Amino acid sequence: MRFVIVTGLSGAGKTQAIRSLEDLGFFCVDNLPPTLIPKFAEACYKTEGKIQKIALVIDIRGGKFFDDLFESLNYLKKESYKYEILFLDASDEVLIKRFKESRRKHPLSPAGRVLNGISEERNRLREVKDRSDNIVDTSTLSTRELRGVINKIYGEEGQVETQLxxxxxxxxxxxxxxxxxxxxxxxxxxxxxxxxxxxxxxxxxxxxxxxxxxxxxxxxxxxxxxxxxxxxxxxxxxxxxxxxxxxxxxxxxxxxxxxxxxxxxxxxxxxxxxxxxxxxxxxxxxxxxxxxxxx
Known part of the structure; x- marks a missing residue:
């Protein structure tokens, strides 16, 4: 079983990444509270091979629940559940531009400057980034190029995305x-x-x-x-x-x-x-x- 945890900075492309993984046949769950990861992993492993590829999006939208991530990851390691972390990053300049274009507020700075939210988020994600298996900087990537990167990392040999x-x-x-x-x-x-x-x-x-x-x-x-x-x-x-x-x-x-x-x-x-x-x-x-x- 391939168990991928997708995380990273808000605006760095997690939504596009999870869509690409879904096209590659992954069972995808967005914004699962980290404290539920162990239970979810156990349920998936009990399917006796019916679910072979899983991707979870975990990010700071979970609020205080995000702090449970490392405890959950340690549990997975202790129980010998193999997992890998995909971390999506981008430069401050690009992230600010994306937030302005989408007119969205940063989840960590809903009433303040976007840059303040980005800085706080970087600090909170520093440790998980250090533990990531794959780090993708999307600053210069188009949606199509990001999809190509995801396919290269997680696509099986000879596998192509879901056809048109x-x-x-x-x-x-x-x-x-x-x-x-x-x-x-x-x-x-x-x-x-x-x-x-x-x-x-x-x-x-x-x-x-x-x-x-x-x-x-x-x-x-x-x-x-x-x-x-x-x-x-x-x-x-x-x-x-x-x-x-x-x-x-x-x-x-x-x-x-x-x-x-x-x-x-x-x-x-x-x-x-x-x-x-x-x-x-x-x-x-x-x-x-x-x-x-x-x-």
């Missing part, structure tokens, strides 16, 4: 563009099955509609160009740290063309081993009073 989760959404413009869209594509220029009587009642889920939509060169060219764009974008999104990508494809009512194209893109992304979901938001939205369905 892609969701392909079909929708109808008459019902509005999905609010969480990252990329939006309008396929209303494609030939419309709605105006063909024997196709009208079907949806893009049916092979009859998909075969019709994809029988046109303009549809094939669009899909090829969109796939080529996504092949360029997705690796760069992953590199930059994006965790979710919503690709929205719309036609008039979200029943025929958008569904067919969304399914085609979904299948092609899945073939390339991307983690991808499909969501046909409006496929059954437009139902007439007679029970018939329109585009």
């Amino acid at each position: 989760m892609i969701t392909v959404v079909s929708f109808g413009f008459k019902y509005g563009i999905p609010l969480d869209s990252d990329l939006v594509f309008d396929v209303r220029f494609l030939p419309n099955p709605y105006y063909i009587p024997h196709l009208k009642k079907h949806s893009g889920q049916d092979d009859l509609i998909k075969d019709y939509v994809m029988s046109f060169d303009v549809s094939k060219n669009f899909v090829e160009k969109l796939e080529d764009m996504l092949k360029f974008l997705i690796p760069n999104y992953i590199k930059e740290g994006k965790r979710q990508l919503i690709i929205s494809i719309g036609c008039t009512g979200g029943r025929h063309r958008s569904v067919s194209i969304a399914n085609t893109i979904y299948e092609r992304l899945k073939e390339k081993d991307f983690k991808v979901n499909i969501d046909h938001r409006d496929i059954n939205e437009d139902v007439s009073k007679k029970g018939g369905k329109k585009l």
